[in-house]
Amino acid sequence: MKNLAWLSAVVVVGCAGEKKGGGGDADTDIDTDVDTDIDIDADSDSDSDSDSDSDSDSDADADADTDGDTDTDECPVGQRWCDDPWGPDDGAGAGCTDIFNDTYNCGGCDVACSEGRWCEGGGCVCDPSLDDCGDSCSDLDEDPDNCGACDTVCPAGSRACLNGECTSCEAAGMGDCGGDYCTDINADENNCGACDNVCADGLACSGGLCIGGECDAVCDATQICCEEDWGKGDVVEACTDPDTDWGNCGGCGVQCGSLFHCESGLCECGWGDGGGGVIDVGGGDGGGIGPRGGGCEPQECGGVCIDTCYDNANCGDCDVACEAATPECMEGECWACDDLGLEDCGGDCADTNWDAAHCGACNDPCAAAEVCIAGVCEGGDGVCDGGCDEWGEWGVCCDDGAGGGVCAELRWDWANCGACGVACLDGEFCNDGVCLACGFGEGGG
Numbered sequence: 001m002k003n004l005a006w007l008s009a010v011v012v013v014g015c016a017g018e019k020k021g022g023g024g025d026a027d028t029d030i031d032t033d034v035d036t037d038i039d040i041d042a043d044s045d046s047d048s049d050s051d052s053d054s055d056s057d058s059d060a061d062a063d064a065d066t067d068g069d070t071d072t073d074e075c076p077v078g079q080r081w082c083d084d085p086w087g088p089d090d091g092a093g094a095g096c097t098d099i100f101n102d103t104y105n106c107g108g109c110d111v112a113c114s115e116g117r118w119c120e121g122g123g124c125v126c127d128p129s130l131d132d133c134g135d136s137c138s139d140l141d142e143d144p145d146n147c148g149a150c151d152t153v154c155p156a157g158s159r160a161c162l163n164g165e166c167t168s169c170e171a172a173g174m175g176d177c178g179g180d181y182c183t184d185i186n187a188d189e190n191n192c193g194a195c196d197n198v199c200a201d202g203l204a205c206s207g208g209l210c211i212g213g214e215c216d217a218v219c220d221a222t223q224i225c226c227e228e229d230w231g232k233g234d235v236v237e238a239c240t241d242p243d244t245d246w247g248n249c250g251g252c253g254v255q256c257g258s259l260f261h262c263e264s265g266l267c268e269c270g271w272g273d274g275g276g277g278v279i280d281v282g283g284g285d286g287g288g289i290g291p292r293g294g295g296c297e298p299q300e301c302g303g304v305c306i307d308t309c310y311d312n313a314n315c316g317d318c319d320v321a322c323e324a325a326t327p328e329c330m331e332g333e334c335w336a337c338d339d340l341g342l343e344d345c346g347g348d349c350a351d352t353n354w355d356a357a358h359c360g361a362c363n364d365p366c367a368a369a370e371v372c373i374a375g376v377c378e379g380g381d382g383v384c385d386g387g388c389d390e391w392g393e394w395g396v397c398c399d400d401g402a403g404g405g406v407c408a409e410l411r412w413d414w415a416n417c418g419a420c421g422v423a424c425l426d427g428e429f430c431n432d433g434v435c436l437a438c439g440f441g442e443g444g445g
Helices: 002-020
Strands: 079-082 095-098 117-120 123-126 160-162 165-167 204-206 209-211 224-226 238-240 260-263 266-269 299-301 304-306 328-330 333-335 371-373 376-378 395-399 405-409 428-431 434-437
Antiparallel strands (some): 079 095, 299 304, 328 333, 371 376
């Protein structure tokens, strides 16, 4: 009886203690923490997370989303609801935006990066082609206020910055027409060709000359009306800028060559800011239009504009010749023939499937009027006025069936695929001189 009485006393005391505070803490709830709610966390709300609000997410706001702000937009993590995502000109209206990359909302809404900067990782940084000079992003090769180095200001009389060195306006091909900066007399309507030479109404300054167009459309002051804008080949009257249009550079119909761009109405060697004229980005096999990649571009070498992307004697830069072990220049770098999947034909890397000088084997050339198709020399059977040279490496003249001829590129022409008169069937296309069913390997070889 004595032992049972002791056990009863323990039970009574244990029940009384748990009813009073549970777990021995100082509050009046049934958990073991020191707050007044009935959950097991250390905050004062009644949910089971560790924040101080009353919802069930893990942030500290009062809404039911997980983004940490006080709205209910539920933007994805890393985004924020802003009035003008990607700027007011985007026209999309309010919405979620990536504040780590949005130049107009960089790191937060309405935090716009200044000119020359973009948003990266939520901070404004300079374009990689420019240097960060504190208040501005500058081209140290051209900026007279940061010439060669930040805060190096060119003095009066030498206000032009050319290749990072201060020089006179005249030496840089510009005019000293007063003011703090040199004047581009090749493009300035108020100082065209010389200071104070103002172009008349309706004329634009390009290449240092006041010029007009060849059609009647009313254009802006810096534009003229040409029948073929940007060298498209279609006779469509349109306003165009003769300072930058490589098809009408300095005047209607003045076309810059494939290695040139149009700058202030003059054809200059290199791609410039917007690329040059029509160029073959695929090394001669019809790859498309636009500047090539690889970081190389045409430049003047000894007074001649050279394509340093593919010139074996000037590979990547002037006077950088490829050596015997790596004889082929590709995208401004010298390569061994094997690395490019080509045959080494005595220092000349060749694709013997398509190279007319090494067709089927090294030093086995095709005749003058023939082309190399899949390692076999093929010729035309028609007569074409002017020939078919402009059709590229695989262009020949095929009989048109009416006693004349039509130029055809045998590598891709579905009506003359691999040889004149070999036509692909309906539902087929010509690829590398072979007819293939549509949907199989489309896109060229």
